[in-house]
C-alpha cells in the first residue's frame with residue numbers, strides 16, 4: 001500500500017540562490033505523479049529533499065503523520081526504508097554483476113539469509129524483465145537495461161514510495177515506451193506512490209495520474225493530468241504542449257522585448273488529451289480514472305479529439321502499446 005506525501009510551504013536555497021519557494025502539494029497514495037520543469041529548476045533537488053538527503057530551509061514534508069524535515073537522523077533512517085529511489089544512471093556499482101547490485105540493499109539493510117535474498121532478487125529482476133541477465137556487469141548492458149536493474153534494486157525493500165529521476169534520459173523513444181509501460185504495470189502490482197521527474201512531454205501526457213510543473217523558483221501548478229493538459233495558464237500550456245509561444249524562453253524566462261514581439265500572434269490550439277496508458281493485462285490501478293472524468297466534473301470542454309487514442313498529440317509523438325521485453329544490449 002503506497003502512502004501519501006504532503007508537502008507544505010517547502011523552500012530550498014543554496015546560499016543566496018533560491019531553488020524553489022513555498023512549494024505545497026500532495027502526492028496521493030498509490031498514484032503516479034510526474035514533476036516537470038525546465039533544466040535547473042530544481043527537480044532533482046526536490047526528490048533529494050523528499051527523501052531527506054537535503055534539508056529544506058522552510059516547510060514540512062508529512063509522511064504517515066510525521067514531518068520528515070523535523071526528524072532526527074535515526075528516525076530519518078527508518079523512514080527512508082519506505083522509499084525506493086531510481087537515480088538517473090541507475091547508480092549501479094560497476095564492478096558488481098546485476099544480481100549483486102540488486103541484492104545490495106538486502107545485504108546492507110536486512111538480516112535475510114542468502115536463500116531468501118535470492119528469491120527476492122530473482123522475483124524483482126523478473127518483474128523488470130531482466131531474468132537471465134543476473135551475471136552481466138553494468139558496463140555490458142544497454143542504458144535501458146541499466147535503468148531497469150536500478151529499478152529492480154529500488155524495489156527489493158518493497159518501497160511504499162518510488163522516486164524516479166529522469167528514467168528516460170539517454171533512452172531512445174522505443175525504450176522510453178517500454179519503461180513507461182513498466183511503470184504503469186509496476187504501479188498496479190506494488191501499489192506504491194510514484195513520483196517521476198522527467199523532461200519527456202509525451203511520457204508526461206500519457207503516463208501519470210497527476211502532473212506538477214516547477215518554473216521560475218515556484219510550483220506553477222500541480223494536479224490531475226487532465227487539469228494540466230486542458231489548462232490555459234500560459235506557462236503550463238506552453239510547457240506541456242512543447243510550444244515556443246509563451247513566457248518560457250531559451251534561457252528560462254523571455255524578456256519584455258521577446259514577449260512584445262509575440263503580441264497578436266495566435267496561440268496554436270491545445271492538442272487533444274490522449275488516453276492514459278493502461279496496464280498490459282488490464283489490471284486496474286488505484287489512480288486510474290475514466291477518461292474525461294476530471295474535465296466532466298469540472299465543467300471543462302477538452303480539446304477536440306481528446307480521449308480517442310494514446311497519441312500524445314504533440315510533435316514527435318509515438319504510437320505504441322508496448323509490452324516489457326528484454327532489450328538487446330547496445331554495442
Ligand SMILES: Nc1ncnc2c1ncn2[C@@H]1O[C@H](COP(=O)(O)OP(=O)(O)OP(=O)(O)O)[C@@H](O)[C@H]1O
Pocket residue numbers: 014019037038039040041042043044045046
Ligand atoms: N548540493 C548543491 N549545492 C549547491 N547547488 C546545488 C546543489 N545541488 C543542486 N544545486 C543547484 O540547484 C539547481 C537545481 O538543480 P537540479 O539538478 O535540481 O535541477 P533539475 O531541474 O533537476 O535540472 P535538470 O533538468 O537539468 O536535471 C541548479 O542550479 C544546481 O546547480
